[in-house]
Amino acid sequence: MKPICFLLLSTSAVFAADAPKPKPKPEFQYQTEGIQVSLPRADEPKVKAFGPETIKAAAKYLDDGAICWVREKTCVNCHTTGPYLSERPALARQLGMPLEEVLADFVKTVPAEVKPQKETEKDGIKYYGGSWTSIWRSIGLAEWDKHVTGKLSAHTERSLQEMLMRQSADGSFVSYGEVEIPHITTDFELTLQAARAVTAAPAWLSSLKDPELLARVEKMKAWLRNAPPKNDFDRILRLQLAYYMPELVPQPQRDAALSLLSSKQHADGGWCLRDMSALNDWHFKMSDTVVKLISGLPDAASPESDAYMTSFAIVLMRQNNVPVSDERIQRGLAWLKREQRVSGRWWMQSLYRGNYSYITYIATAQAMKALALCDELH
Template sequence: MKSALFILLAASLVSAAETPKPKPKPEFQYKSAGIEVSIPTADEPRVAAFNAATVKAAAKYLDDGAVSWVREKSCINCHTTGPYLTERPALIPLLGQANEEIVADFIDFVPKEVKEVKETATKSGHKHYPAAFTSVWRSLGLAEWDKHVTGKTSEHTEKSLRDMFERQSAAGAFVSHGEVEIPHITTDFELSLQAARAITAAPGWLSGLKDEKLAAKIAKLKAWLRQPVLKNDFDRVLRLQLAHYMPDLVPPAERDAALTLLSSKQHADGGWSTRDFSALNDWHFEISDYVRDLITNLPDAAKPESDAYMTALAIVLMRQSDIPATDKRIQRGIAWLKQEQRVSGRWWMQSLYRGNYHYITYIATCEALKALALCGEIK
């Protein structure tokens, strides 16, 4: 009897040891020497008024977050350094010089030699090419830097774009894999759209391309983008952004339908909600139980409230579609954004991925500044 009890006790101890313990809540969103950025929270006070000082605070938040990530981490990501280098260079005339540590870090991640990349698969059998996310973000960030800072496509940007196309699927798309912040690069269309943006941003690169093999890959990407498999309404309204970068790929009737869809989802308070644009299971080819529980247990799960990312993106999409900034829909969205900025300079948003660091707040802040700049609201 004693030996049986001992075996049962030992087994229970092993089981307990194998059960993962909940991770402690982080103290800082970003932390490095001289930089401490607190975790974003919903109860952070809002600004008394949106003005030059609050814009400066937002710019500092973006700079601090990106610099901290570069100094403390070893990756290019879609939630901090990726958004920083894709959006911050265009804002240099309004916010001042972007931090060059970020572009130097991106350059360090460009492979010394472009090699063939073989397709792989997840445990569930989902086929994709390794580092597709990283190659797209790296290429887009470097291309935007060249566009707004150097004025010409650099050798490292050229090499990065070539490496990116080594990770293109046979169908022509760039395939999403692994869970990331909803809605940032969760579908194949969104990731492929960012790749398309990269090749159009690189100054003179596309028009001067003479490599027939690479040109064929670009033609394949365009063919896929003309008639992609759209996962949700988020993909459908993103067709407006594709029309901005590659107008010939989106018929006028489709643009009009996308604008109608986007307008129909504006809330009474003037904002938009990311979660209105997709059923939970349609964000990604695979949704973990953790993410599903996180989203379905949010206080506003039944009727999602407006959020900063989707409100800003809706404004960006309309401005890129030549809707004037004076349009009532845009003006209501601007008013919502201005009143929702927090005293740290950030625009708070609940993470729909892990619910701890709330990196979507960083993404939302990038997008909010872009939206306000496109409307002439940043002086």
């Protein structure tokens, strides 16, 4: 029973009590029994010097975040377990073996039988539900096979087949819903991730015989070759497409993409993800939450360098044979080394939701990939 004094509250107070209360700020970014990972924050101290101990701290952050997610959430996603399994297997030589518990969590989501999927339409957009989950699962399983076992597994093959069942009629992969920059953005970005999955799986593409699957792969290639870019992010992603499927990107397109990427490097040596697109061009459906968050950031008028885009720029250049000694890469590496935080991670402002700041995890995974490609993880 409510106390009598409740009846004496003013009308405005009653209405306030009925209004939905904001969710309390979480205490930790990741948490499970025996592991607590603090929330990322902009004022976390930076490392005094980048080196072996800070590399170990970054590896621990990635492992801890992934294992917490598996034990507490048990779903494949684009911001924690997705980046973990897509990038961590390639770092086994430098950081030790990736966690088999994360692999097992992915494997159990692969359907026992591949069936045709049902297309959905909403607001005039046709799409297959769960396409991005299927793609991220397939990338992670394929990268594990490539870098850990060295051979194609039955579950990876089945995951790739199931993924292709979610392909749209034009050859693309479409994700409907709230944008999560940078990993659920344009159709080109998502379809490129699918291309990565089929090329990473050991010998899968070269040995593919199934006529329907071959036709789907060819349709995906044709779409990627001809799709008009939605924003500058799509334009620079041609560099990554050139790495996965070089036959799809002629040299003039590569040169133009590299020139565009180079032109966006900041004076401090870094790059910024927000420079890559007008706010409303990231996705065909931008939620008010995302628009208000990004447009309300203190540096909205002149965005500062960030860890994800700086790392990704280095990755793209290295994947396109730009030497480590190149001034652009050296300046980017210097930015990364001085921006690492004492927890091991690279902090970054969320461009999706500000509560857990999972983009910090994505940025850290990408930073470790960039450093590895420059032989900096000693």
